[in-house]
Amino acid sequence: MLTSSQQQLLRVISQSGPSSRTVLAASMGLSKAAMSGIVRDLISLGVLRETETIYGQGRPSILLDLHPEGAFFGGVSLLEDPAPLVLCDFNGNIVARQTMPLSRDPDVIAAMIADTLPKLLSECKDAGRKLSGLGIALSGFVDEKQASCVKSTLLGWQDVPLAGIVRQKTGIATFIENDAKAVAVSEKLFGGARDVQNFSVVSFDDGIGCAHFVGGKLYRGNHGGAGEIAHCTIEPSGAPCRCGKRGCLDTVASLKAIKEMAKAEGLACHSLDDLETEASLGNAAAIRILHRAGSALGLAIAHLIQFNDPGLILITHVEGRFDGLFGTVMRQAVEGNVLPRYAGQTPIRTQRVDGDVWARGAASIAAHNFLIGPNPY
Template sequence: MFSTGHHRILSVLSRSGPQSRTDLARILNLSKASVTALVRELIEQNILDERERVFGFGRPAVMLGLRQDAASFIGISLQADPAHIVLTDPHGKVHRQFTMPLVTDVEACLAAMAGAVQDIRDAYPDTIGALAGIGVVIAGIVSGNSQICLASATLGWTDVDIGPRLAEMTGLPVFVENDANALIIGEQLFGNSGELDDFSLVFVSEGIGGAHIINRHLHRGHHGGAGEISHSPIAIDLEALPCRCGNRGCLETVAALPAILGAARRSGLPGDIGQIVELATEGQPEALAILHRAGTALGVSLSQVIQFIDPLRIVVRLDPHLVESVFARALKQAVEAHVLRRESYQTELVLGPLYPNDFATGAASLAAQHFLFGNTSL
């Protein structure tokens, strides 16, 4: 349908906002003749439209923008209970969202997802762009391309081909991805890191997950497990707790949400993260210690990521309460202390809140990425 040329143009417009034809030719190293032709076709297909004119010396440049109604995408997160479902446009704006109970039975889950898709289709005849794809997020391992869930502990699935099944049921392209990977694609496509060639993302919730964009592409690793960070051996000296992986002192046993809540409970503190953060802010010593230790542990792990991979930025997404807490300060301190001092340059650390919706939005970004970029690089 669309050629690489089309996708390359969409890629630039999605990432850097409206550009003129001449800009595009320069950015993409294409001739102006080619850009004219490619843009004409994209306008005919109602993917792009002409925006305001920018006046300079000579003939004004006509800016070209990605239409909000070029297409729409459904994102489904099976990452936790309840499942979240969103409908987005190509810019990542959420137009509709709801939840439904997570069903672990494969057939029932497929039926529920197909039903949700049908509901959305019924409710949205054509006010926004035509539905162009579905993304599904699971916590677990997904095969690189065949869109099969190889293993998921939360769902209890092994080698389940939800991708092809849901595609058949809905008649739409379906993309399945691991939670951290979906989150980083969402950050790349819908977030603020689209211009970066290399960046990493780590999220902290029930577990700790990580993913890397390397050379503009998601780095899956050889068996799809790249970005795994939760079992970094971090607490050798401290009272190392046993981890579900069999070792002791893994990052997850110190810095994941359940670990923080568990430590708080053992210290007689309330079992709610908001309250714990508040106590720490008021100076309560146990709360401070627990959050400080968790932040430091994650910081040390991130310093390793920085040394090994040297990304331009690491995005850390965590509970909104933690974003401005001791946890965050300890994290930054630990990174400062453990990263080899560099004259010119420092990996940027960006902390932001993680909302349950974000996984579903990430899921939608998978479908959007495919629609906009095809298999293109740049």
């Protein structure tokens, strides 16, 4: 186990990137002397390493960064069948991969994980010794402690303390998290939002998910429901949504909704890309659908900016492109619906993510707990 100063140091580095001892000491409010010792310990633990040497006036400074192989994290996605189980290093690289059959029984899941873990670890030397946590991503609401699944429609769960069950079977510190939030964390730790303190990730997929980072930490909300933008009302008295209300963003702008609208219009489009192609050829129905979806998503993001003033909006998507009509309309809708003073002030990045996002996201939850830890005062 690490001391709190060591943890704090890792946290600072993971947020500010490689830094010299002197800079780290200043930003943590410690003396150079104290920093010297802390760094020495972490280097000998293999968690930290010296990288670049920066030359300036005076003695050059040596940058310190997390050692990619300083710690490993396991990640399981319960969103696919068979469920992937990956092993990630400190950089988010997947260094080993296994699958296991998906189950709805928490005890079976725990047993399967305990079963598969040794196989996973054997693929990479040192990983066993340095395995520092296990993360599980699932669709549903998760409690504040990332220990219990409050509710999952997909898995048919209610108040299932999965983390504890898995921890007991495997002996590894385990945390569970909602899928969108897990992806957000992996972007914060491994992806394009490393150095941003306050930002929101919008995951664009069959459904629309969202997660916020505030002060460098995942913000979950009081019931774990922060970021449920999919069900904010965008078209008052619009189409009924499966959630029970009407006009939710989910009914207009999710990939599923777009596909359904295309089908209803008699278009033979099976993907967003198809639809974009149709639209570029002048198909009025395709243009209408993309326009409607793009402005709905843009309006929701504009609200997000107005409400929370994040430093970055990161849109992750498995399918589709954001450089076509849909993306253009979306960006226009954002700019047109934020305070003119702020227009263009909030960068909106899109990022295509591959198939192992969920499992990697799950692993990042464990890494997040290792680095940032649970709520410190």
